[in-house]
Amino acid sequence: MMSKKLExxxxxxxxxxxKTTFSSFLLSFLPVKGINVIGVDADVEAPDLVIALGGAKxxxxxxxxxxxxxxxxxxxxxxxxxCYDVCQFGAVEWNGKPRIIRELCEGCGSCKYxxxxxxxxxxxIKTGEIKVYGTEYCEVVTGELEIGRKHSGKxxxxxxxxxxxxxxxxxxxVDAAAGTGCPVISSIAGSDYLIIVVEPTIYSIRTATKIxxxxxxxxxxxxxxxxxxxxxxxxxxxxxEWAKKNNIFLLGVVPYDENVVRAYVSMQNILxxxxxxxxxxxxxxxxxxxxxxxxxxx
Numbered sequence: 001m002m003s004k005k006l007e008x009x010x011x012x013x014x015x016x017x018x019k020t021t022f023s024s025f026l027l028s029f030l031p032v033k034g035i036n037v038i039g040v041d042a043d044v045e046a047p048d049l050v051i052a053l054g055g056a057k058x059x060x061x062x063x064x065x066x067x068x069x070x071x072x073x074x075x076x077x078x079x080x081x082x083c084y085d086v087c088q089f090g091a092v093e094w095n096g097k098p099r100i101i102r103e104l105c106e107g108c109g110s111c112k113y114x115x116x117x118x119x120x121x122x123x124x125i126k127t128g129e130i131k132v133y134g135t136e137y138c139e140v141v142t143g144e145l146e147i148g149r150k151h152s153g154k155x156x157x158x159x160x161x162x163x164x165x166x167x168x169x170x171x172x173x174v175d176a177a178a179g180t181g182c183p184v185i186s187s188i189a190g191s192d193y194l195i196i197v198v199e200p201t202i203y204s205i206r207t208a209t210k211i212x213x214x215x216x217x218x219x220x221x222x223x224x225x226x227x228x229x230x231x232x233x234x235x236x237x238x239x240x241e242w243a244k245k246n247n248i249f250l251l252g253v254v255p256y257d258e259n260v261v262r263a264y265v266s267m268q269n270i271l272x273x274x275x276x277x278x279x280x281x282x283x284x285x286x287x288x289x290x291x292x293x294x295x296x297x298x
Contacts, residue, residue, distance in 0.1 A: 005164070006294060007172040007191040009220075012198065013207030015178035018227035019197045021260055021270065023175035024052035025283045028137045028271040033291070033298040036170030039135075040163045041142035042156045042187040043177035044128060050140050054269045056133035064158060067127040067149055068107030070100050076119035083111035083120060103148040128155050130162060137269070139166065153182030160190070171296075180210040188214050193294060194222040196248065198239065200232035205242055212246050222248050223293065225286055229253035249293065252286040254279055 010026070012019040027039045027049075041049035050056040070091070072083070077097065084092045091104035092111060102125075112120040128145040141163045143155045163172050176187040188194060194215045198204045208224075215222045224243050229236055236253075243250050257279035263270045270280055291298065 005167065005169055005172070006193065006296070007160070007164075007174065008193045008195060008290075009174040009176055009187050009191045010195045010197060011176040011184060011187065011211050012178060012196065012204075013180060013209075013211045014204055017197045017199045017204060018254070018260070019178070020049055020052050020175055022195070022197050022225060022227070022254075022283065023173055024049060024269055025271060025280075026171075026173050026287060027053060027135075027140070028269045029284060029287055030171060030173075031137050033287075035296070035298060036167065037138045038163050038167045038170065038172055039138060039140035040156075040159050040172060040174040040187075041140060042159060042174050042183055044143040044145040044152050044155050044159070044183060045177070047142045047144065049142065049175045050133045050135060051267060052264070052269065053135045053137060053140065054272065055267055056135040056140060058131060059134045059139070060130075060132040062130045064127045064130055064143075064155065065124045066154055066158065067125050067146075068109070068122045069102055069105045069125050070107070070109070070111050071121050071123045072098055072100060073119045073121065076117050078117045078119070080116060082114045082116065086110045086114045125149075130155075130159060132162075132166075136272075141166070152177075153186040156183045156186035157189075160186075180207065180214065184211070185214055188220055189218055191218075191220055194220050195225060195251065195290070196222060197225050197227055199228050200226060200235040200239060202235075205239060209242075209246070212248065222246075223251045223290070224248045225251050226253040228256040230255045251289050251293075252282060254282045254286070 010023040030037045041047040084094045091101050093099045126146045133140045143159045177183040198208050259274035259277040263273035
């Protein structure tokens, strides 16, 4: 049993690299090693980690009201137009009088501060929902951002805090969203280790480099997994040079394996669907190396 808490983020910089496949594998295989784990699906706009784990049962659901929006009291408005002029997001529409476009309002409060008649107030609105699922292997904390809301980074931060409160000692696996936006930044902030899943293409490395810069700004150590490495073997040397240049530890490679696709189609985790597959074998080896690097004894 572990006597400490570790937070590992799995990110990619682009979609389709196998990030969620690897995250779900860690969550299914680490319990076999006797390690307590909990998953966080940090893609609050399109969560799918529980699908990769073979489905789940909803255990808990909570609405989160943590976003702000401007509200104009028309009876107090003097039509000075200052709110329209100050808004940098185009969230104040002017048609003889001001109207807040809810989908564009960032809740910054600038309009409230410049309003001379105090006709604008800030009101809390629904950010999204937090849901806790029970899977065959572990619990997964996931979130769903409310339609039209932009505070995905804040919701991810709340998800991670929920997971930290629930797990005690053990490992938190955060499956980050694709890209390099706010939810990815929130995923990496405060974590202990970052695993970047790349594929052997120039675009994958280019986007992964942005993830590296984020990790550097937070002082997070990082490693790399090359997925589908055998689809472009000559490019592996370039990835190795890239990893060395950016102080990234290469954990290992995973070959292309159709069993991964079949597992998704069957809504099963790859570990249970094809325990003896070549992809499973390589991911087991990578996980063993990861535990060694992190100094985790099982």
